[in-house]
Amino acid sequence: MSDSEFTRRDFLVAVAGASVTTWLSASWSDLNAAGTFAASASQQEGWQVLKPDQVRELDAVTAQLVPTDSTPGAREAHVVRFMDRSLATYAKAQRPAFDAALKKLDELVASHYPGATSFAALGDAEQITVLKDWEATDGQTFGTIHGATIVGMFSNPEYGGNYNKVGWKLLGFNDQFSWAPPFGYYDRA
């Protein structure tokens, strides 16, 4: 039985399938590595939990999961900053899961591209190959990072991600929290 069957059933208001669990069910884990940490997250602030090589590796992974194109992606949303803050505070218990995920990523990089120094050092196509294989072969550890990325992208900005509400803007979501009809196209009189 999948996780979704056990979470609040009313949240199964899926647009898209029954895999609508919150990332609770995707246990967080770790990633490893190195990369080209963009000058996106505020550099003045130190890192509380993640080590520099982890930061670089997570930056590369999250930038593939939510890429920057004509609209902002995980980098602009400061998703890695969100991960660090979460792991330092309410998501402390997820640190071992993060470690396990980062270790798994290391192994995948090594098995696909022997001699590669890190995920972040791979080319674009190579990174996508590794991530697709990871998703297909180890949903648990992949889900840890994927889940944290989604949450960091779209959560309330005070947790450190969704910087400048770029995630919400991407969705077209507006946090005004008070509306009057018409709400959408079809209920216009």
Added chain:
Amino acid sequence: MKRYRPSDEVDFVVVGAGAAGGVMARELSQAGFSVVVLEQGPWLSEKDFKHDEIWINELNGLTNDHELQPNTLRQNESDKAQKRGWASYCRLVGGGSVHFTANFWRFPELEFEQATRFGIPDGSSVADWPIRYADLEPYYTKVEWEVGVSGLAGNPFEPPRSKPYPMPPLPIKSEGVLLERGARKLGLHPWPAPMAIASQPYRGRSGCLACGFCIGFGCEARAKSSTLVTMIPEAVASGRCEIRPLSYVRKVEMGQNGRVSGVTYFDKDRKEVLQRAKAVVLSANGAETPKLLLMSASSAHPQGLANSSGQVGRNIMFNGAGISAAIFEHEINGWKGAVVSRVTWDQYELPKPLGIYGGGGFDFRSAITPIGGGFQSPPGSPRWGRDWKRGLKDNFSKSLSCFGHTTQLPVASNQVDLDPTEKDAWGLPVPRLTFKEHENDGRIQRWFMERGRELLDAAGAVDSFEAFAGPSVGGPHLLGTCRMGRDPKTSVVNSDHRAHDVPNLFIVDGSSFVTSGRGQPTMTIQALAFRAADRITKLAKAGTL
């Protein structure tokens, strides 16, 4: 607020300050009785509520924390249960009525007499209720007016009502317009949804601001008609009711002559306190109530309190769901406004030739929160990367789902009991669920999922897909575990909600249900509570408690 000492023998102690407990507190205290309400969770207010998915979903801002209070689950009695959170309940004053979606459907006549009308499916424990719709009708009306429900009378599939709704329906949303479009094409009869949300200022509360965060969230405008902002303040205002939050009851105590004498609970400092009472009302929810009865076993009640029938914890139901989803051409913006604005009830009873027992109703909804939306993508499409991102950007506000709310059959072996080894953070045994869906559940959920997709297509969906057809195991709807009935051998409480085995013990919550309805249990939980309070008041005043 009136305060009592634990040594005071109050008239009633009510366990649980939720949808039912709030009603009991208000009704009994207004009837002149002294009442102490013990609630596991804190007493928050609308000022504490926030539109924050992390707070709600990760930090258990309103709900039980499975780290502190685990559950276990297995499919068969021969299996060892594994740790798994299946009971999700709002753990604060107001209970589930704080975070519910607020669909407030009455159960129609047939719900109460399905065994007689349709027979008992093999392998199920379907039975008639010991009351009929006519017994409950005045109390449904009472819920609508006292708690506050918005709606429009006259739905051809609604049972007879004695009064119109006190407030007009909430404004129609794009989801509602699309349901009307699809339903009419297929010959169904869409109707404004009855919702326990104030559509206009009501009894000192604000009308709905259409913030869009109903499911799972507390209402910052006091427009959602939770007991937190309706029944509880009125109970306190009686001058006879004390609400005691952070009070986790671990045992119902036996006194003399087969009567209960009060309850023992852990206070906020985890110190044990005995609250004495002339009578005890359990409104703790369909998982916590049977757990408490089983934990209250004694020499007089070796199988658990009020459990001579062996039915305590059995017949658990969660409500079924058949869900399809679709993308439309234009913006729906489901993240604005209350969740549901139109429903169809044509299929509450399915045509006999289908060979499916029960029925259900539909709504269109797109209650998509930002994080929730980020996890959703059409089946078979990528969940990350460039294409996923483009799809999410294009479709987040153009998506909705067709939610079919269905019968789930009671089965005697679907049972909550006490896990023999697992303990919670207070050292109490945790509820263990043994559960396997009846085969009818799978068929009915699939039927509603498939018909739902047809409705979406008829409404003009650009793309549609099947999303969920069970199994429905766990969740916030916790029903049937102390069923009501006439026969003490096959039920736990009588139609007055009085335990067959204990004259001064009453059980009033979702556990009293005999059948599941078609989702939307809170309306009936509260109607039962108003009725129970009436009955109990009469018994008490006649000196027969």
